[in-house]
Amino acid sequence: MGVKLGILGLGTVGTGTVQLLQDKTGRHPLLQEIEIYRVGVRSLDKPRAVELPTDVLTTDLEAIVNDPAVDIVVEVMGGLEPARSLILKALSNGKHVVTANKAAIARFGAEIFTTANQAGVYVMLEAAVGGGIPVIQPLKQSLSVNRINTVIGIVNGTTNYILTRMQTEGSNFNDVLADAQRLGYAEADPTADVDGLDAADKIAILASLGFGGRIHLKDIYTEGIRQVSKTDIAYAEKLGFVIKLLAIAKRITSAEENGGTLLRGDAATLSLSPLSVRVHPTLVPKVHPLASINGVYNAILVEGEPIGQVMFFGPGAGAGATASAVTSDILNLVAVLKTNTAVPNPLLACGHQEYCQIAPMAELITRFYARFLTNDQPGVIGKLGTCFGNYGVSLESIVQTGFQGELAEIVVVTHDVREGNFRQALAEIRDFEAIESIPSLLRVL
Numbered sequence: 001m002g003v004k005l006g007i008l009g010l011g012t013v014g015t016g017t018v019q020l021l022q023d024k025t026g027r028h029p030l031l032q033e034i035e036i037y038r039v040g041v042r043s044l045d046k047p048r049a050v051e052l053p054t055d056v057l058t059t060d061l062e063a064i065v066n067d068p069a070v071d072i073v074v075e076v077m078g079g080l081e082p083a084r085s086l087i088l089k090a091l092s093n094g095k096h097v098v099t100a101n102k103a104a105i106a107r108f109g110a111e112i113f114t115t116a117n118q119a120g121v122y123v124m125l126e127a128a129v130g131g132g133i134p135v136i137q138p139l140k141q142s143l144s145v146n147r148i149n150t151v152i153g154i155v156n157g158t159t160n161y162i163l164t165r166m167q168t169e170g171s172n173f174n175d176v177l178a179d180a181q182r183l184g185y186a187e188a189d190p191t192a193d194v195d196g197l198d199a200a201d202k203i204a205i206l207a208s209l210g211f212g213g214r215i216h217l218k219d220i221y222t223e224g225i226r227q228v229s230k231t232d233i234a235y236a237e238k239l240g241f242v243i244k245l246l247a248i249a250k251r252i253t254s255a256e257e258n259g260g261t262l263l264r265g266d267a268a269t270l271s272l273s274p275l276s277v278r279v280h281p282t283l284v285p286k287v288h289p290l291a292s293i294n295g296v297y298n299a300i301l302v303e304g305e306p307i308g309q310v311m312f313f314g315p316g317a318g319a320g321a322t323a324s325a326v327t328s329d330i331l332n333l334v335a336v337l338k339t340n341t342a343v344p345n346p347l348l349a350c351g352h353q354e355y356c357q358i359a360p361m362a363e364l365i366t367r368f369y370a371r372f373l374t375n376d377q378p379g380v381i382g383k384l385g386t387c388f389g390n391y392g393v394s395l396e397s398i399v400q401t402g403f404q405g406e407l408a409e410i411v412v413v414t415h416d417v418r419e420g421n422f423r424q425a426l427a428e429i430r431d432f433e434a435i436e437s438i439p440s441l442l443r444v445l
């Protein structure tokens, strides 16, 4: 008997998934076991790029998740509701779920996984982060024995495309965004991408898997790329950096907590110490592996012990790539159904109950890049240096290279500093008579 799929959504990802499921030659033989039983959509009148028997398409998505014949529900409709309710109903009805919906998982993961565990079924979400890039299953399975210290990703293709073009062409953010929308890379409402919200959803999921606890989205510091200017990209270039929107989840070691130099803590300390989880544009040294990830591509760098660094790279979106992840999840579940084991596989299930402790940004130890516009008076650089010194902020470089009209432009890169100290110094500097404005403030990896 075949495994029956109820697919919710036949847009970009749904269509890619159906195409993959219908094109079985040369792929895994388990595909033969799968029947596309129902596909739920909003409109039956829309032209579709795939052919399906007329009784398969329906607008009654409730009926799909309640149908006893459906074994696996594939949620590729997106959005929060009714996606959340339909996933929960499917799970309560004893169906496994595959989803690409990072927004729903990042917000409702706790109730979704609790419901799945109670019902003894699985929720698979490989497509939710990094599209086609295998990163969820590696974190759950292949790397599960490692003590994860850091997960750093370029997990949003739209913003990486925009930043890459700003870098290579010296263009403005608004011009490239308009172009990206015209070419279909950025959505009509690009808010979730450019304001870092999509990346925050994704790092919440990765952090939860990597560090073994739930993450409250509200605890993730999130800053998008609207403020990144071509001036900063040009300065970064001169200083040996590129600017990337990074999503970072990092275990804070006890040494860092105490403001000391970075040391690897012992197991007991690591399990207790808080995480830093954040999304922001970052100056990345050109020699860093993430610096060369360009265009719509995504990459996720994981650092663990004992493995060291591993990087996952590939297409983070698109019909075929995302369908690859969705369909691999489906195959995993077909294998589960075929082996018919009653005992849940702990490497497929998600059993986290506790929430991770997230450190406030003021406690973050990082380098900073800051650009100041000042009146061109003698002694300004000296005053800046003295004020930073008073707050324990040590400078790696300070340069006055250009002018914006009448105003001199001073760029500072710090050594590792406590963010709270740096901001205290900046508050004082803002009041200097010579300082006109501080147009940019970016963290440095």
Ligand SMILES: NC(=O)C1=CN([C@@H]2O[C@H](COP(=O)(O)OP(=O)(O)OC[C@H]3O[C@@H](n4cnc5c(N)ncnc54)[C@H](OP(=O)(O)O)[C@@H]3O)[C@@H](O)[C@H]2O)C=CC1
Pocket (backbone or CB within 6 Å): 008, 009, 010, 011, 012, 013, 014, 040, 041, 042, 043, 044, 046, 059, 061, 075, 076, 077, 078, 079, 081, 082, 100, 101, 102, 103, 127, 128, 131, 316, 317, 318, 319, 322
């Ligand atoms: N696009 C991509 O490259 C990637 C997408 N994802 C995620 O995959 C999911 C799907 O994205 P994508 O395929 O791009 O989305 P689309 O907007 O292209 O498709 C959504 C589909 O869901 C259907 N749908 C939406 N809401 C309803 C509703 N209330 N009732 C019935 N049907 C509904 C639509 O029906 P109709 O066709 O009738 O309008 C459409 O077929 C999202 O969670 C997204 O974040 C993840 C990684 C990459």
Ligand SMILES: N[C@@H](CC=O)C(=O)O
Pocket (backbone or CB within 6 Å): 131, 155, 156, 157, 158, 159, 193, 198, 316, 317
């Ligand atoms: N909007 C996302 C695509 C899917 O996750 C992106 O730009 O990366």
Ligand code: NA
Pocket (backbone or CB within 6 Å): 126, 127, 128, 129, 130, 131, 132, 133, 134, 135, 136, 325
């Ligand atoms: Na993925």
